[in-house]
Amino acid sequence: MLDITAEGRTASATVGRPTGSVTLINSFVVPPERDEAFQEMWDSTSRYFMAQPGFVSLRLHRAVSAEAPYRWVNVAVWETEADYRAAHSGEEFRALVTHPAWHEFPSQPVLFEVAAQAGPA
Amino acid sequence: MLDITAEGRTASATVGRPTGSVTLINSFVVPPERDEAFQEMWDSTSRYFMAQPGFVSLRLHRAVSAEAPYRWVNVAVWETEADYRAAHSGEEFRALVTHPAWHEFPSQPVLFEVAAQAGPA
Numbered sequence: 001m002l003d004i005t006a007e008g009r010t011a012s013a014t015v016g017r018p019t020g021s022v023t024l025i026n027s028f029v030v031p032p033e034r035d036e037a038f039q040e041m042w043d044s045t046s047r048y049f050m051a052q053p054g055f056v057s058l059r060l061h062r063a064v065s066a067e068a069p070y071r072w073v074n075v076a077v078w079e080t081e082a083d084y085r086a087a088h089s090g091e092e093f094r095a096l097v098t099h100p101a102w103h104e105f106p107s108q109p110v111l112f113e114v115a116a117q118a119g120p121a
Numbered sequence: 122m123l124d125i126t127a128e129g130r131t132a133s134a135t136v137g138r139p140t141g142s143v144t145l146i147n148s149f150v151v152p153p154e155r156d157e158a159f160q161e162m163w164d165s166t167s168r169y170f171m172a173q174p175g176f177v178s179l180r181l182h183r184a185v186s187a188e189a190p191y192r193w194v195n196v197a198v199w200e201t202e203a204d205y206r207a208a209h210s211g212e213e214f215r216a217l218v219t220h221p222a223w224h225e226f227p228s229q230p231v232l233f234e235v236a237a238q239a240g241p242a
Contacts, residue, residue: 011186023182025146025194039236050239057240061144061233064202065132068231073146075196077240081185110189112182115160118171119178119198 004106009097010088011111021056022081026109027070035062038072038105045096049076054083070108084111125227130218131209132232142177143202147230148191156183159193159226166217170197175204191229205232 011024030038042060049055056077063071078084087093132145151159163181170176177198184192199205208214 012188022185023180025182025196043237046237046239055240058238059144059235060237061146062236063231063233064143065232067133069229070231072236073231073233075146108190110184110191110194111186112184112194114180115183115193116164116167116181117179118167119176 004103006094006097009102009107009109011084011109020080020113022078022084023112023114024074024076024078024084024109025112026074026076026107028072028074028105028107029069030071030105032071034104035071037101041099041101041105042072042074045099045102046074048092048096049087052083052087054079055087081111125224127215127218130223130228130230132205132230141201141234143199143205144233144235145195145197145199145205145230146233147195147197147228149193149195149226149228150190151192151226153192155225156192158222162220162222162226163193163195166220166223167195169213169217170208173204173208175200176208202232 028038028042046058046060050058056079058074058076061073061075063073078087149159149163167179167181171179177200179195179197182194182196184194199208
């Protein structure tokens with residue numbers, strides 16, 4: 001389940017066909033003493049994603065709960081699933097996410113649609 | 122880890138002291154054939170939370186990935202951790218989340234701070 005290959009860094013195939021924006025929720029396993037190393041890797045990798053067509057927004061979250069299976073979680077919105085897929089393929093993507101420094105931070109990316117919302121988006 | 126008691130429905134104690142807003146990311150186990158029942162329970166329960174002091178926003182996400190360990194994820198922002206804690210205690214909270222209909226939908230609530238963000242909030 002925690003797959004550090006380039007394929008493992010992409011949410012699996014979808015069921016149904018999202019027609020609007022999609023939200024990636026990507027959860028990372030990071031030991032507390034490696035927070036700084038993780039954030040450096042994430043900062044440099046996220047610059048690639050933010051520059052891709054269809055990128056809307058992201059929020060990177062760090063757990064404050066004492067017990068958290070995934071201590072860092074990125075919530076990123078893309079205009080369409082096709083934009084998400086395009087940004088998560090190709091040589092530049094592959095080179096970034098297969099960087100050896102990522103090996104110590106397994107992640108679990110899952111793609112969602114927003115089913116309900118309240119308050120400011 | 123997937124604890125259906127009222128205590129299990131609240132993010133565990135925090136380390137450090139978040140001084141600003143906090144974000145609850147609550148992940149639910151829902152079999153695809155029970156999506157409708159889950160959403161009904163969630164709609165009625167969320168009305169309580171939206172009416173509490175310090176509630177800012179929520180987005181309920183449904184997975185489109187074929188393989189997702191948690192198919193529904195709520196991302197909710199609270200003004201302060203104290204507001205979050207207050208809303209997740211007391212008799213009304215306890216009565217809601219210990220409703221027998223919730224037993225089939227275990228959840229994993231974790232509290233976060235936003236460490237980085239880009240694009241519209």
